[in-house]
Amino acid sequence: MPSNTIDRTGAPLVKAVNVHKSFGHVEVLKGVDLEVFPGEVVVLLGPSGSGKTTFLRLINQMETLTGGRIWVGGELIGYEERPDGRLQTRKDADIARQRSRIGMVFQRFNLFPHKTALENITEGQIVVSKKPKAAAIERAEDLLRQVGLSDRGSNYPGQLSGGQQQRVAIARALAMDPELMLFDEPTSALDPELVGEVLKVMATLASEGVTMIVVTHEMGFAREVADRVVFMDGGVVVEAGTPDEVLGNPQHERTKAFLTRVSHH
Amino acid sequence: MTSTNPSSDGRPGTIQALPVRRPGRMVGVVVVLLISVGIAYELVTNPAFDWPFTFEAMSQNTVIQGFIFGTLAATVGAMILGVGLGVGMAVMRMSTNPVLRVVAGGYIWFFRAIPRYVLLVILGGAGAFFANGKLWGFDINALSGTVWMAILGLGLSEAAYMAEIARSGIISVDKGQREAAQALGMNPGQTMRRIVLPQAMRVIVPPTGNETIAMFKDTSLLTALPLAMEMYFQLHQIGASTYKLIPSLMGATLYYLITATILGIGQSYLEKHFGRGYAPIPQKRKTKAVANTQGETPLMFPGSDH
Numbered sequence: 001m002p003s004n005t006i007d008r009t010g011a012p013l014v015k016a017v018n019v020h021k022s023f024g025h026v027e028v029l030k031g032v033d034l035e036v037f038p039g040e041v042v043v044l045l046g047p048s049g050s051g052k053t054t055f056l057r058l059i060n061q062m063e064t065l066t067g068g069r070i071w072v073g074g075e076l077i078g079y080e081e082r083p084d085g086r087l088q089t090r091k092d093a094d095i096a097r098q099r100s101r102i103g104m105v106f107q108r109f110n111l112f113p114h115k116t117a118l119e120n121i122t123e124g125q126i127v128v129s130k131k132p133k134a135a136a137i138e139r140a141e142d143l144l145r146q147v148g149l150s151d152r153g154s155n156y157p158g159q160l161s162g163g164q165q166q167r168v169a170i171a172r173a174l175a176m177d178p179e180l181m182l183f184d185e186p187t188s189a190l191d192p193e194l195v196g197e198v199l200k201v202m203a204t205l206a207s208e209g210v211t212m213i214v215v216t217h218e219m220g221f222a223r224e225v226a227d228r229v230v231f232m233d234g235g236v237v238v239e240a241g242t243p244d245e246v247l248g249n250p251q252h253e254r255t256k257a258f259l260t261r262v263s264h265h
Numbered sequence: 266m267t268s269t270n271p272s273s274d275g276r277p278g279t280i281q282a283l284p285v286r287r288p289g290r291m292v293g294v295v296v297v298l299l300i301s302v303g304i305a306y307e308l309v310t311n312p313a314f315d316w317p318f319t320f321e322a323m324s325q326n327t328v329i330q331g332f333i334f335g336t337l338a339a340t341v342g343a344m345i346l347g348v349g350l351g352v353g354m355a356v357m358r359m360s361t362n363p364v365l366r367v368v369a370g371g372y373i374w375f376f377r378a379i380p381r382y383v384l385l386v387i388l389g390g391a392g393a394f395f396a397n398g399k400l401w402g403f404d405i406n407a408l409s410g411t412v413w414m415a416i417l418g419l420g421l422s423e424a425a426y427m428a429e430i431a432r433s434g435i436i437s438v439d440k441g442q443r444e445a446a447q448a449l450g451m452n453p454g455q456t457m458r459r460i461v462l463p464q465a466m467r468v469i470v471p472p473t474g475n476e477t478i479a480m481f482k483d484t485s486l487l488t489a490l491p492l493a494m495e496m497y498f499q500l501h502q503i504g505a506s507t508y509k510l511i512p513s514l515m516g517a518t519l520y521y522l523i524t525a526t527i528l529g530i531g532q533s534y535l536e537k538h539f540g541r542g543y544a545p546i547p548q549k550r551k552t553k554a555v556a557n558t559q560g561e562t563p564l565m566f567p568g569s570d571h
Contacts, residue, residue, distance in 0.1 A: 060448055061447075062444055062447070062448070092452050092453055093452050096447070096450045096451060096452040097450065099447055099448055099449070099450045100449065100450020101450075102448070103448070104444075104445075104448035106441060106444065106445065106448075108441055110439070110441035110442060110444060110445035111445070112442065112445070112446075112460055112464075113464065114463050114464055114539075114541060123449065123459065124449035124450065124451070127449075127451060127455055127459055128449055128450040128451055128455070129450075156541070169445075172445075172449070173448070173449075176449060176450065
């Protein structure tokens with residue numbers, strides 16, 4: 001994908017500065033800086049425990065920051081800056097509003113099992129965006145078509161394969177018209193033969209200009225679709241650049257070691 | 266029947282085996298049957314049961330009114346209060362605020378420890394504790410002996426049990442469900458009402474059905490209040506004044522049996538309703554760090570470096 005179409009002169013959509021996160025005494029992120037520009041596809045790579053999933057979850061406030069700042073669309077995530085310079089924790093409703101602008105796709109799909117595929121996609125539109133039911137259904141049917149599941153709307157998640165469930169989950173996130181899509185290892189829980197159908201949907205989104213941050217181990221996807229690859233290890237960004245730079249000509253030993261390990265599978 | 270025998274080419278066919286013999290079980294069956302027949306014989310032939318009197322007592326107006334406006338009304342009312350207050354207590358118990366947690370914990374501790382009968386006796390005489398029998402403007406004396414006091418007593422007690430049932434149901438819902446709802450932008454209330462509670466219901470409904478049936482039977486404790494307009498109270502009254510206590514109480518037994526049966530049917534219907542969407546889920550397994558994309562889908566992303 002041509003990375004030169006990304007305009008990096010304007011304001012970044014996501015700006016993370018010196019992001020720290022500790023769970024108890026364990027420091028998982030030790031000062032991560034990252035900027036993601038509108039329309040960009042960023043793939044986060046790294047060994048397990050490197051903090052990439054935690055970083056993704058911080059953007060959507062599934063975890064709370066212990067240090068640093070994250071802005072999405074120019075708005076500080078989770079906190080408000082008061083006139084006296086101190087930070088004020090945002091109210092639940094405000095956090096919910098911030099989350100509604102960001103779509104998230106989970107490793108384990110997390111579809112609502114008591115709702116059909118179609119209802120999974122209409123739920124957020126009706127409850128959060130307060131759309132009329134008919135409009136929400138129309139949009140949901142549109143999205144199901146886009147992910148190639150137009151005949152599956154009345155199925156419950158339990159009746160769908162993993163790949164189908166993940167595609168419904170992607171449609172569910174897209175239904176909120178998010179500015180940013182986060183993918184947390186979207187294919188890691190899938191049988192190998194189902195991985196391709198999910199990656200294909202993601203590649204289509206990328207080509208349509210959706211801003212995406214993807215945590216994945218799919219090297220093929222990183223090489224073909226990413227505008228930028230960010231390699232993390234030990235809670236810091238080790239190396240970042242185009243797929244050719246990071247995957248083709250890694251500069252750091254840790255990156256080289258990681259790439260050697262994953263390529264031997 | 267060619268398939269039961271080795272087929273023409275000599276290979277084994279369909280199995281039609283004789284069942285294993287269980288002589289011990291046959292003896293058990295005979296004993297159980299004999300006891301059952303003995304009980305049935307006694308029920309039908311022993312004149313002390315006096316079934317015509319039983320049916321006459323059951324069809325008395327005071328008994329029927331007591332059943333509808335006492336027994337049933339108290340069951341329904343107490344369960345509504347118990348479920349509502351119980352879910353509230355469960356949510357409080359899981360709150361991040363320590364005051365709410367401690368208050369809910371204290372409530373559950375108190376009302377689970379105190380027997381319903383004792384609680385009802387205390388509530389029946391509670392008016393005597395307060396000046397003019399009034400507390401915060403409520404006239405407790407006027408309330409005692411009514412179905413409202415019955416609902417209050419049984420409901421307060423039930424809420425403690427329902428809180429634990431609701432809590433176990435809420436805990437049983439996968440954490441990812443809450444996250445998915447929040448990621449869509451739902452606030453905590455919406456997440457609880459639309460996503461967590463409907464799924465928790467699958468775990469909550471079966472024990473709540475048992476609680477309802479138990480509550481229905483516990484309305485007989487309302488004689489402690491006392492609540493006069495209640496089926497058991499009325500039938501006991503008839504039995505005491507006619508010296509036909511057993512036939513009268515057999516009438517109460519029949520009321521309890523029939524209603525418990527109907528409640529059981531309602532429970533299985535509810536379980537079906539809240540169990541929707543839970544067909545067996547296809548097995549998922551973790552793939553290797555780098556998975557190959559093979560199969561029917563086009564090979565857009567060759568898996569690994571070569």
